Amino acid sequence: MTTTVPADATRAPWRRPDSGDGPAGAPSVAPPPKLRRRPVLIVAGVAAICLGALLSLWAYSSTSEAQSVLAMRHTIERGQVITANDVMTVQIGLDPALQALPASDLDSVIGMRAALDLPAGGLVTAEQVTDSPIPADGTSVVGISLAAGQLPVGQVRVGDTVRIVTTEGEVEAVQAEVVDVAADDLSGTTILNVQVDYDDAPEVAARAASGKVAIVLDPDLEG
Numbered sequence: 001m002t003t004t005v006p007a008d009a010t011r012a013p014w015r016r017p018d019s020g021d022g023p024a025g026a027p028s029v030a031p032p033p034k035l036r037r038r039p040v041l042i043v044a045g046v047a048a049i050c051l052g053a054l055l056s057l058w059a060y061s062s063t064s065e066a067q068s069v070l071a072m073r074h075t076i077e078r079g080q081v082i083t084a085n086d087v088m089t090v091q092i093g094l095d096p097a098l099q100a101l102p103a104s105d106l107d108s109v110i111g112m113r114a115a116l117d118l119p120a121g122g123l124v125t126a127e128q129v130t131d132s133p134i135p136a137d138g139t140s141v142v143g144i145s146l147a148a149g150q151l152p153v154g155q156v157r158v159g160d161t162v163r164i165v166t167t168e169g170e171v172e173a174v175q176a177e178v179v180d181v182a183a184d185d186l187s188g189t190t191i192l193n194v195q196v197d198y199d200d201a202p203e204v205a206a207r208a209a210s211g212k213v214a215i216v217l218d219p220d221l222e223g
Contacts (some may be wrong), residue, residue, distance in 0.1 A: 066091045068103035070124040076114045078180060079134045084110050087124065099125050116158055116180045127159050134179055140201035141179060144192045144208040144215075151190060151215035156181060160217060164204055165193065168212040174200045 026037070073088045087110065089103040100123040101109065115130040135141045156162065156178055163173040176194035183190055192215065196204050207213045 008145075050166060066093050069100040070103060070106060071100075072111060072120050072122050072124060075120045076118040078114050078116045080114050082109055082112050082114060082118075082129065098123055101126060127157070135195050138198050139195050140198050141193055141195050142176075142201055142204045142208060144204075145184070145187075145189045145211075146192060146196060146213075146215060147189055150213065151192070152217050153190075155217055156190075156192065156215065162192075162194065163216040163218065164196075165214050165216055166207055166209065167211060167214050168210070174204055174217070176204070177213045 047083060055097075061213065068089050068091055070087055071090045072086060074086050076082060087106060089106065109124065109129055112129040112131050113134060115128050115134065118124065118128055138218055150167075158178055160178045162176055162178060164176055165171060165173045174196055176196045178192055179195050180193035184194075194204070
C-alpha cells in the first residue's frame with residue numbers, strides 16, 4: 001500500500017528570524033558596535049597632560065625662587081619710629097633691582113626711623129630707614145623747589161651729599177644731605193628736602209625762596 005505524504009510535511013519547521021538558537025520568541029542579541037578612535041581627541045588629551053605638567057613645573061619654579069622680604073603693613077611718615085606692628089614679611093619673586101631688605105632683617109628695622117614716607121604695601125629698602133633722627137641734632141631740614149636746569153635730572157637720590165650753590169651775586173656753596181625727593185607734576189619742578197647745619201639753615205632757606213640756587217652732585221667719596 002502506498003502512502004502519499006504531503007509536500008509540506010518534508011519541509012523544515014518555520015522559525016522566526018529573530019528567535020536565534022534560544023527559546024522561541026526570545027530577542028536576538030546584536031553584537032557590540034565597534035568603537036572608532038578619533039585621533040583629534042587623542043592628541044587633545046596628550047596636549048592637556050603636557051600643559052598640566054608645564055603649569056606644575058612653573059608653579060614649583062615660582063615658589064622655589066620666591067624670597068621672604070620686608071614690606072610695610074601701615075603707612076609711616078618720614079621721621080616716625082618703625083614698630084613691629086608696622087612691618088610684615090611677604091613672599092615674592094624678587095627683582096634684584098628692587099634691593100628689598102630680607103625678612104631676616106626684621107629685628108634690626110624695628111626701632112629705626114623712616115628716612116622718607118613709607119606707603120602701606122611697599123617693600124622696605126635700606127635707604128628708606130635710618131637710625132638717626134630727622135633732622136639730626138644740630139641740623140635743620142630745608143625744602144627747595146628746583147626747575148630742570150637747577151639740578152642733575154634723575155640723578156639725585158635720598159642719602160646723596162650735594163652742594164647748594166648760589167647762582168646770583170657772589171658764588172657760595174653750602175653742603176647738604178638729601179633726605180627726600182619728590183616731583184611736582186603740576187609745575188614740573190623737583191622738590192628736594194635737604195638737611196643742613198643748623199646755622200646754615202636760614203641762609204639756605206632765603207636762597208631757596210628766591211630761586212637763585214642750583215644743586216651740585218658730587219661723587220660718593222665714602223663708597
